[in-house]
Amino acid sequence: MNVAPMTAAATVRPIARRTVAPGNPWALARRALVYLLLSIAAFVSVFPFVWMMIGATNSSADIIKGKASIGTALITNATTFFTQIDAIRIFWNSAVIAGVATVLTLVVSSLAGYGFEMFRSRVRERIFALLLLMLSIPFAAMMVPLFVMFAQARLVNTFAAVILPTVASIFIIFYFRQATKAFPSELRDAAKIDGLKEWQIFFYVYMPVMRSTYAAATIIVFMTNWNNYLWPLIILQTAENKTITLIISALTSAYTPDYGMILFGTVLATLPTLFIFFLLQRRFVEGMLGAVK
Template sequence: MKKKKSSLAAWITNLAFVILSFIALFPIISLLISSLRPSSELMRNGISITFDPSSISLDNYTYIFTQGGNYWSWFTNSLVISAVTIVLSLFFSSMVGYALALYDFKGRNLIFGFVLFILMVPFEILMLPLFQLMISMNLINTYTAVILPAVVAPVAVFFFRQYAVGLPKELMDSARIDGATEYGIFFKIMLPLMAPSMAAMAILQGLGSWNNFLWPLIVLRSNDMFTLPIGLATLLTPYGNNYDILIAGSVMTIVPIIILFIFFQRYFVAGLTVGGVKG
């Protein structure tokens, strides 16, 4: 009787998760189906999961791959910016978080307090000072202007600090006895232990950089420098709306995030869980 109850409970649980998964995937499925429909049908019926099989075609994707020159320029720009942002943010933010967690120095709590304070400040308040800073540094319409504000992200510093609090300090003492330098301790001993947190933050930072719209819109000027979100937004104009190309292009933007998650998924849950409860 107990086995029947447990199997029934497991079946109901699995069914509930299947339903929740379908609900979560419903927007993506609708977007995918709509990307295969012509613009006329999109204007008539909108984005939906229902469709006329006779109207389904790959023309939108064919256009992107053969004639979408600007699209691939925007795609490359976003890819380069996201990749550099991930690498620099993980490198510098992990070092700051590690230092705040495992080193005792004057002003440590004050610096951590500033990190928490900046976390609570909306980006809209920081936009004008950042923009003025980019102008004074002659960085407008450059990749550097997009990447620089995200190099040491407060949320990443906080995350790495919380994770590093749980690392064993005994390993640091042993390494010092063996003659290791502080940089050697970090890169050879502690950084490998922080791999789950690095993977989790790589996904989160990559997703944030890939979808970033407002800040690149402010600092970028020329069409060939636009990132993918800005470039896709330019397809909607008062003189014509290329919804079919816009939706097909939006589907293509999901691919890099899926690839990034596939590479780091094994560490993602562990990194979020441990980083969220330590300290």
């Protein structure tokens, strides 16, 4: 009667010893090296932002000296920043441009990506290959024709001139087309059987299912438009219409720049993108991994 338990215990003990045995020292060394490299990469990535926040609390003289501790000039830097520029108007300009451009880009580019994947034709791949080929054209080569075109349309120094060139983003079209490959075709067929038209399928079926893809694209597009510098610098010619990136760049070009004030403004300019990222962080990871729910 007692033989069976003893046999079971005898067979279990060696297995337990093998599971708790120390691992391969080479594997442990490789893992330690990986963690070391990741720690270095994380430090290099986070340090500029931390230094920027610390610099926003110091005076310009302390920053030039290389002070790396929190100072007492935060209120002074904030007062100087809000005194020298119309911060509310400048941030409103950036928010309008980035917000409207993000919404239009997501709608237009996702429609294009959806169409490229769902509707088959002989010239579809050729047109898509031509779009990808256009990615190799630098924006500097298109600035003069774009400026002439908007000047003839009398749109110079308007938000529309900043927004329109960014609406049809080739990269976002490519991103949505690749993500649409994971979209279940059965949902589209079922929607057609229920009598939905193609635009209804897109807005009521496709968009809710691809919300993770939209979240990832929102972060990318918003960040691109918020930090856009070269084209707004050319097309926006009055101080009332300039964005926060242009204003901060102008502050750095002063004869004696106030680095504390500039870093304070830079921290403020970073907050909207951080807010959007942390708000959509989980969806962003799912969208990057191609998750479809």
